[in-house]
Amino acid sequence: MVRAMPGSLESRVMQVLWQAGRPVPGREVWLALTDGEAGPARTTVLTVLARLEAKGMVARDEEGGLVPVRTEWATAASRMEQLVNQADDRAAALAQFAGMLPYEDLLALTRALKQRR
DSSP states (O other): OOOOOOOHHHHHHHHHHHHHOSOBOHHHHHHHHHTTSSOOOHHHHHHHHHHHHHTTSEEEOTTSOEEESSOHHHHHHHHHHHHHHHOSOHHHHHHHHHHHSOHHHHHHHHHHHHHHO
């Protein structure tokens, strides 16, 4: 089953949680997203958090604070895998992706592939 990529608000919520590096109450997530300006309603943010929890992307600690289940890097890798899996020609999709990467990223990818052996 391929999951849809998270929407913009889901992504912003996850960014808040990853950057916090600690359990965060829902109200604090909402405040970080509004930053004193107009933004999503508190109930909207709480709904997004509940959906992320239902998807297994967010968990609650014993005090009710919210934490990401996976790192930002693991989540990005999973999204890339989902997109490649959707391609009719995986090799072509991977070649196209590699062709778009800056040289420094290609070096990092090469190092990761060598470590996998």
